[in-house]
Structures are given as structure tokens and as C-alpha cells.
Amino acid sequence: MVCATKLNYHVILASNKRGTEMPGVRDKVAIIGMGCTKFGEHWDKDVGDLIVEACYEAFEDAGVEPKDVQAAWLGTAWSGELGRTLAYPLKLDYIPVTRVENRCASGHDAFINACYAVACGAFDLVLVCGAEKLKDTGLPIPGDYNPTTLYTSRVDTGYLPATAWAIFALRYFHHYGIPVEEGRRILAKIAVKNHYNGFLAPKAQFHRRITIEDALNAPIIAWPLGLYDACGITDGAAAAIITRADLAKNYRDDYVLVKGVGMSSGIYQGQVMDDWPLVRIEENVRAPKMAYAEAGIKNPRKELDLAEVHDCFTIHELVIYEDLGFSPRGKAREDVEAGTFELKGELPVNTDGGLKCFGHPLGASGIRMIYEVYKQLKGKADQRQVEIRNQMGLTHTCGGTPVDAHTAAVAILGLRGA
Secondary structure, three states: OHHHHHHHHHHHHHHOOOOOOOOOOOOOEEEEEEEEOOOEOOOOOOHHHHHHHHHHHHHHHHOOOHHHOOEEEEEOOOOOOOOHHHHHHHOOOOOOEEEEOEOEOHHHHHHHHHHHHHHOOOOOEEEEEEEEOOOOOOOOOOOOOOOOOOOOOOOOOOOOHHHHHHHHHHHHHHHOOOOHHHHHHHHHHHHHHHHHHHHOOOOOOOOOOOOHHHHHHOOEEEOOEEHHHEOOOOEEEEEEEEEEHHHHOOOOOOOEEEEEEEEEEOOOHHHHOOOOOOOOOHHHHHHHHHHHHHHOOOOHHHHOOEEEOOOOEHHHHHHHHHHOOOOOOOOHHHHHHHOOOOOOOOOOEOOOOHHHHHOOOHHHHHHHHHHHHHHHHOOOOHHHOOOOOOOEEEEEEEEEOOOOOEEEEEEEEEOOOO
């Protein structure tokens, strides 16, 4: 069965050739308003409160009211069922509301589907919200990280995320001949970078600069990963108002366009293939290729002004540099050493501190990333502001673990003329 699965997988690799000839959303959809709560431990708020706060900031930013919205999408993994989770707190007037779940990629998935609906002409003005309430809700089954499946047989391999990413880190270090302690130091530099950026982001959960020594001396959670290698569990919500590009000028002059989107879901090759490399995330490779083709990007390192990526663990951010084409294979550590992805570097990554400082309310993270790129492209990121040369930025989320299967999603935003 393994051989057959491997054969089928390579057939898929050879046949998946989506390119620029396929219809897409480039320059057909515009973001005219966005909102985001402060991420953190909101013991005094429920998910409805977070939704209201994020969405009303977006309404005000766009100059619209809830009654103007023709349809809505909610990205959430565990915080409510049905479209009513969004419709009730906002008192939406019986419009279509779609609830989307794709684990950590839920927010991006909701955004992508809303973009398709606007681009095809089904709706003129829609709302997208990502929201998650994790701190005081817990999981239905203690220790179960996927409560939508009962896992009663236990014939599958069960890994919690920290364990899976620790395995990935050790394999990556071995493959590229990096001593473990040197690898830990490289990861620590990524954590230091993100904490520096997060210190400048008012809506981040953690506002604390750290040193490499702080990261290296922190408690180990799964060798070789320590406390500062992992993002936090938190509460938060973010929202976007999108419309047809030809209508955007009716709302504001400084709207932001969607340049390309992509999403890829894996097929559990990490469990069924005994030679699965564990030095890349294939879904992370496929999703940006789709978005780059749609946006016309040939060299993302040179053509993007910034990127917000899924740094659930520092080792993931390290390999994302390679998977998304920012660094050559095996060379990301050299770019980390050179400061390439720092706030004043060649390609700033996670300018708001990323998941590392915002925490990770699953359904909200993708929209929160879009919020940061939206602010940066408009020159409204305050102390975090990067130089906008190419007028394009990228956002990326990825749900799952490297030992089973992921769903990765990418959205590229840009200004007119980009």
C-alpha cells in the first residue's frame, strides 16, 4: 500500500500544474477596511465580544455599516458552530454566513472564499472575520488536539505539535549538518527578532524583548525546542471588508488590492511514506506557487516588501524561508545570521512579532496577518513601518503537523500599479 501511495503521490506532483492561465482574483478584489482586537487572555470577553470589536473597527475603517454587508464568512476552528456565531453578535439581517474550518488556515480559507465570491460577481460587499476563544474554553477530550475526530482505534500515530516540530528540527539539523546547539542558536535569533517586532506592536499579546541567552536558557518543552521557540495560546479576532476593485474608489482612495491567493492540502504522506524528508513542508511549497503565479511574482525575495508567516514554532519559520522561496535550500540559517528578515533587513518577516508575540487564536491569525500587511502597505504601521518599494506583501498560515498533513494558505496583497 505504501508503494501504491507513493506512486500516486508522484503522479499528483507531476500533474499539479496550476498556472497563470487559470482564472483568479488578481486586481478584482479590494480591501477597504480592517479591524483587529488586542490578542491576549480575554477572561472577561467571549468570542462574540471579540467579533464585535474587530468587525466594528473594520466597519468604521471602511465607512460602512453592518446593513451594507451582503454576505459574510467566519474562520474559526473551535469557537462556535454555524454562521450564527458571526450573525448573532453583529445582528446581521439574514444574509448568507459561511463558517469555515481549516485548523490554523481557517482565517485565510475564509478570506480566499470571500475573494472568490466577490471576484465572480456574486456579491459586491462582504465581511470576513477570523475569531477564536481558546484561553478559557479548553478541548473536549484532555490531551486531544483534534476534537473533531474521536481517534478511538489509536492505530494512527499521535503527535502533539511541539513533539512533531521537535522531530522536524532534529531532522533538519541532521540533514544540513548543523550541530544541535548551533541550530538552537539560529532558532533563538528568530525568537529574538519576533519579540523585538512584537514589542512595537500595541495589539500583540507579549511585549517583551528577549536576548539569545533568554531563549537558549528557557525551559525545554520538547528537545531541542524551548519555551521561546513556541507561540502562545490566546484569544483574538480580526476582520476585513472587501469589495469589487472597480467599486473600491467609492469608499476610499487608499484601498489595498488582492494580488494572488493559493491553498494546498496534504494527504498524510508524512505517515505513509518511509522516506518523507522532514526538511520541507510540501504544502508550504505548493500554496505560494499558486499565489506567485497569480500575482506575477518570479522572485519573492526581491519583489515583496514584507511577509507575515506562520511561526507556530521557530523551526517552522526557518523552513518557511526556504519553502516560500526567500532563501535557497539549506541556506536559511545564513540569512538569519545576516539579518535578512529583520525589520530593517532585505525582506522583513513577521513585522508585528508574528504568532510568537501575538499568540495563535487559530481562526483569527490569518486575518490578523492581512491586517498587518494592510497597515504596512498604507504606511500606517508606526514604529514597525518598513520601506515600501514594491508595494506588495505576503501572508501565510499552515495548519497541521509535519509528521502527518497540512493545509497551507497564502494571500498576496498590493497597491494599485503593483
